Amino acid sequence: MNVPANLKYTESHEWVRADPDGTLTIGITDHAQNALGDLVFIELPAVGRALSQGEACAVVESVKAASDVYAPVAGEVVAINDAVTNAPEQVNQDAYSAWLFRMRPSALDALASLLDAAAYTKTIGEA
């Protein structure tokens, strides 16, 4: 399973990229899209919404099931990826380029609580 080394992760299968401007870009992992199957609907949070860590803030639906997406850290939504709401299959095609939303974290050391690639790989049951 694809787990890029330069990203951070949550146990609930979100990936997080720290961008130079201090914001975080968030999506769901390759493992998650594979487990969900063909995605057909994505609902993203409103820009400007304040989120606490672990708060359910987006929904991805495959044909068979709906799944929540959780804020990896506390902060504010600064951007959402409209393209992916029109073409949810992009997430299946490339989970790490089909980002869902961007946040400005409220804490400077936000990433410290997240998993690195090796730790996430372990949680999904691969050596």
Add this chain to the structure above:
Amino acid sequence: MQRSAGAAEGVIPKTAQAKGLRRKPIDLESGSRERGNGRDREAHRRGTRWNTEVPSQSLRYQGQTGRCVIFARRPFSWIRENDVLKTTPLNALHRAAGARMVDFGGYDMPVHYGSQIDEHHAVRRDAGMFDVSHMRVVDINGEPPAPRDFLRYALANNVDKLKTRGKALYACMLEPHGGVVDDLIVYFLRDDWFWLVVNASTADKDAAWLRKLADERRANVSITPRSDLAMVAVQGPNARQKVWRALPRAESATRDLEPFTSAEIADDSDPIFIGRTGYTGEDGFEIIVPAGRAETLWKALEREGVARCGLGARDTLRLEAGMNLYGQDMDETVTPLESGLGWTVDLASPRDFVGKSALATSAPKRRLVGLLATGAGGVLRAHQKVSGREGDGEITSGTFSPTLSKSIALARVPIGVATGDIVDVHVRDKRVTARVVKPPFVRNGAVLVE
């Protein structure tokens, strides 16, 4: 096919054993497990990796039943003996193909082999095949006219419609109060032999129910679930052509089969039963062979370019075709009249059947309709509330329709709801607008609702 002496029931294919799937055969009639050797139990307790699908931690799904299910990562030792799933004769091939597997009706079955949407399109546009060996063929045998007499009583549809050998009929079995025990297809093979094909999750219940009825009626019939058989459904506009290329010796017997008729290619060593039936709204065949011939059949169809399709595509196809799924769209708590199945109940003929008096005097307050989502906001799913001018109802089955690129559903609503009505579906915290339509949504590749 006649039941061959000594046919093994629930035998695990050797290839499956070679892959480390250590499971003891289940006697499907009694439900009891054969005693295996102690080594198997020990391996199980140690946590032998028999299932390559390890659910991941914290991935939450809200499935079609509306439940929130949390999968946790746990060692294999927690799996109790009774949790081990049954397998079909094609299980090893599905796993070798990398299929995503799931528990369906107690069977380890493929949901998809990569993309259930691609598999759906393959059936609508070309040809796809499904392993449906988890469904159960049941022999009804007896000296004529006992089998026909018995089925006249046991089924809500009238087997007297089956006048020629090989003809098939879709029917429900009802309880005396009119609730649905199962839906099934009945085949008239010979005067002393009928076949029922019933659902996987209800197979044991159905056999027990039929035996009870036969006892009560003192019917001189034997009821024999056939776990020695495998079944493959090949569906799509090119399905029959590809079946004939894969099975040339079957062509002459099946070339002129009408829909809902069947033929047997009787060959003692290699019998094949083929019915022009299906659960997708496309043309095609359902093929029944002895379990030991299933792999050969599957591979021959694959070589002719028939796409492998799993239960995910099966569900989107049948829902587009407006076909009910037992356990979701109907069960013992509702009558066929409340389930869009009034057309399968023959109340006109004078014969008595189980549930007849209850239906004849019932005045249904609800009916089953189709819904086509017109607004955005999510996928229509089972158990979501439906609100409209006539009152509230509930979705029984919902999904995303790959052919329509919209969400569709079947819903049980107040009887006054009419085709064309606009309703609101409660999806999570939102309202998704939908239009009431008359199913089917799609048939033979053509969209019937706009």
